[in-house]
Amino acid sequence: MKFVDEFRDIELVRNLSAKIHEITTKEWTIMEICGGQTHCIMRYNLEEFLPEKIRLVHGPGCPVCVTPLEIIDKAVRIAQREDVIFTSFGDMLRVPGSEKDLMSVKAGGGDVRILYSPLDAIKIAEDNPDKKVVFFAIGFETTAPANAMAVKEASRRGLKNFSILSSHVLVPPAMEVILSSEQNRIEGFLAAGHVCTVMGYEEYIPIAGKYRIPIVVTGFEPVDILKGICHVVMQLEEGRYEVENAYGRVVSREGNLAARKLLKDVYDVTDMKWRGIGNIPLSGFRLASKYGEFNAEQIFDVGDIVQQESPLCIAGEVLQGLKKPGDCSAFGRECKPEHPLGAPMVSSEGACSAYYRFKKTEGMET
Amino acid sequence: MDFQLNCPIPISEYPVITMAHGSGGVLSHQLIDKMFRPAFSNEQLDAGHDGAVLASGSGEMAFTTDSFVVKPIFFPGGNIGDLAVNGTVNDLACCGATPEYLSVGMILEEGLPMEDLWKIVLSMKEAAGKAGVSIVTGDTKVVDHGSGDQIFINTSGLGRVREGVRIDPSSCRPGDVIILSGYIGDHGVAIMSAREGLEFETGIESDSAPLNGLVDAILDASTGISVLRDPTRGGVATTLNEISRSSGVGMVLDEKAIPVRKEVQGACEILGLDPLYIANEGKLLVIVPESEAGRVLEAMQNHSMGTHAAIIGKLTGDHPSVVRMTTSIGSGRIIDMLTGEQLPRIC
The missing domain is CATH 3.90.650.10 (PurM-like C-terminal domain)
Structure with missing residues (x-):
């Protein structure tokens, strides 16, 4: 298939692998930010192509994984209401809240629907004027423009029965949290290609300088990821710390200007809680006050919900690259994809789920 | 495929399934006599007994059952009807058996358009014909609107295992x-x-x-x-x-x-x-x-x-x-x- 096969080409993979072997002289720890990259690394077992000196750790870039527990609980409470049609991207349905997930709300009779585009929720709202239609708007900078577009469109059409439960997070502040931790071992980043498609990569330049760390904008296919790793290793070996773009076929320096303008209009930057990590200043979007009528948290009575995480789950450390999924005592035992304790076991992009599916470690129950 | 050109819908006075079609009374009989029996006609079914009486032979039989609840009921390339026939035929075939007889249990939701039911019945007829199996017995129930999802179909099947074949x-x-x-x-x-x-x-x-x-x-x-x-x-x-x-x-x-x-x-x-x-x-x-x-x-x-x-x-x-x-x-x-x-x- 065009635009896919050429980036899964065995010869290109072998050449990049050989090049990385050739230039690597020291041990390096590199983090891929995005869950889509983690998924590809596992799916193609890309570590097979890397020298043992290169250690990959998996970053916080799985939107399902970092959405805070209390937002899930708020979603569950709203979705249980008889007057609500609750719409969501597919993989949010199995994310465990503190008592139940959205899948069980659906099983219990709640009207919970999986959508592929937030604009479909607008159509559902128009078709069901007697119901309140809520879209679960989560994700990084990547999904934010489409969700913003839905709000804008609802406003344009004068819809009174549409709202979003929004929990948008931003990549650069999370990178800074990881880098400023005393335990940090990350020496280079593969930046999330699709986030940069929207935002461009200028905002990473100060981070690379401040923390003296190479950041390479990287795509999601095997060839893309090996190319990104190759660029990071080259910088590390040469003592450089720059922002480079290894995903030029999609990403430009300034990103998608129309999308950025839309984000600026619809959202304000705000402090945000990350599941497993905690509060990070100025790390998320919230709906701007002029769009308050579309904010589900204002429409429904959910302000009292505040939640803590399962004590067994080490998702926070996994998401910051401090530990690998196999280091968790619950991994593959109390915590499996069919009954996840923490969010990284839920989404196929979550590090724990990816490990479970593709790597199974010894001692795991099957 | 447009069945209606050759096969006009046999029940025209009721545009949708009603609870009375599952009552066991006149409308149930109308459904069976005008729709199911003519479509699936064969010796055992036409006998109109409570069950089909089948000739037995020597050797091993394979027996299987499957229920079909697909949504949407019509999709590109087929519908719930041919799926229900093919699914059970295929389970028998995978036992190394030659599929011979099927039963069909239908659970219809009140309000199902009669035309949709007819399309489904015709595609079951066609699928059974292609697979060379006979639908020899069946059952129909109707549930209240909201208690089902248009139509659920269960099929069970009997087949004769080919001699000397041992799928294991x-x-x-x-x-x-x-x-x-x-x-x-x-x-x-x-x-x-x-x-x-x-x-x-x-x-x-x-x-x-x-x-x-x-x-x-x-x-x-x-x-x-x-x-x-x-x-x-x-x-x-x-x-x-x-x-x-x-x-x-x-x-x-x-x-x-x-x-x-x-x-x-x-x-x-x-x-x-x-x-x-x-x-x-x-x-x-x-x-x-x-x-x-x-x-x-x-x-x-x-x-x-x-x-x-x-x-x-x-x-x-x-x-x-x-x-x-x-x-x-x-x-x-x-x-x-x-x-x-x-x-x-x-x-």
């Missing part, structure tokens, strides 16, 4: 070869493309079809077949895991050898799904000793249902009960069973 995963051995009869994922993607909230345009049609003819061709070519399975829900990956676990033998698949249409691959790329886990309704997995693989593959490729058949992997003693795959870029990884439903990813 425990006879799998390292070195045996895995053959797949054609493109995977067509059915699941066709259903998804028609499902509310995920609608997308695609030329992909469900592969719903009877496999008994293909199975006959395979069994004519070789007596050494240890496994015949149709990889329905959970797809090829799940079915192979089941076989691997029940036989205790490991498997290695070759990703490049697995036939996937580019439209299906494209839809999967966009939705974040893996074709290995997507349902098929007219595909067959065959496990056969290496010495007979060439003959079986050729027999399959010469049959219209197996034109794109390919060897996709083999059995190994290296990692018992674990399925692994050599990826398209030459690395290796585990192929696990599907957990829950495959859910479209966020981004």
Whole structure:
């Protein structure tokens, strides 16, 4: 298939692998930010192509994984209401809240629907004027423009029965949290290609300088990821710390200007809680006050919900690259994809789920 | 397909199913006498008894049942009716049996358009004809509006096991070869493309079809077949895991050898799904000793249902009960069973 096969080409993979072997002289720890990259690394077992000196750790870039527990609980409470049609991207349905997930709300009779585009929720709202239609708007900078577009469109059409439960997070502040931790071992980043498609990569330049760390904008296919790793290793070996773009076929320096303008209009930057990590200043979007009528948290009575995480789950450390999924005592035992304790076991992009599916470690129950 | 040109709907006074159609009274009889019996007509059904009386013979019988609750009930390439016939026919065929008789139990929801029911009945008739099976007994119930989802169909089937055939995963051995009869994922993607909230345009049609003819061709070519399975829900990956676990033998698949249409691959790329886990309704997995693989593959490729058949992997003693795959870029990884439903990813 065009635009896919050429980036899964065995010869290109072998050449990049050989090049990385050739230039690597020291041990390096590199983090891929995005869950889509983690998924590809596992799916193609890309570590097979890397020298043992290169250690990959998996970053916080799985939107399902970092959405805070209390937002899930708020979603569950709203979705249980008889007057609500609750719409969501597919993989949010199995994310465990503190008592139940959205899948069980659906099983219990709640009207919970999986959508592929937030604009479909607008159509559902128009078709069901007697119901309140809520879209679960989560994700990084990547999904934010489409969700913003839905709000804008609802406003344009004068819809009174549409709202979003929004929990948008931003990549650069999370990178800074990881880098400023005393335990940090990350020496280079593969930046999330699709986030940069929207935002461009200028905002990473100060981070690379401040923390003296190479950041390479990287795509999601095997060839893309090996190319990104190759660029990071080259910088590390040469003592450089720059922002480079290894995903030029999609990403430009300034990103998608129309999308950025839309984000600026619809959202304000705000402090945000990350599941497993905690509060990070100025790390998320919230709906701007002029769009308050579309904010589900204002429409429904959910302000009292505040939640803590399962004590067994080490998702926070996994998401910051401090530990690998196999280091968790619950991994593959109390915590499996069919009954996840923490969010990284839920989404196929979550590090724990990816490990479970593709790597199974010894001692795991099957 | 437009059935109505040749087959006008036989019940015109009721545009939709009502509770009275399940009452056992006049309207129930009208449904049976005007719709089901003429469509499925055969000696046993026409006798009108409470059950079908079938001639018995020597040898072993295979017996299976399956219920169909697909949504939407009409999808590109088929509907719940042909699916219900083909599903049970295929389960019998995978036992090495020649499917002969089916029962049909229908649970209809009040309000189901009569025209939809008629389309479904006609496609069941056509599918049964293609597979060479007779629908010899049946039952109909009607539930209140809201208590069902338009129509649920259960089919059970009886078939005669071919003499000398013993389909038994425990006879799998390292070195045996895995053959797949054609493109995977067509059915699941066709259903998804028609499902509310995920609608997308695609030329992909469900592969719903009877496999008994293909199975006959395979069994004519070789007596050494240890496994015949149709990889329905959970797809090829799940079915192979089941076989691997029940036989205790490991498997290695070759990703490049697995036939996937580019439209299906494209839809999967966009939705974040893996074709290995997507349902098929007219595909067959065959496990056969290496010495007979060439003959079986050729027999399959010469049959219209197996034109794109390919060897996709083999059995190994290296990692018992674990399925692994050599990826398209030459690395290796585990192929696990599907957990829950495959859910479209966020981004």
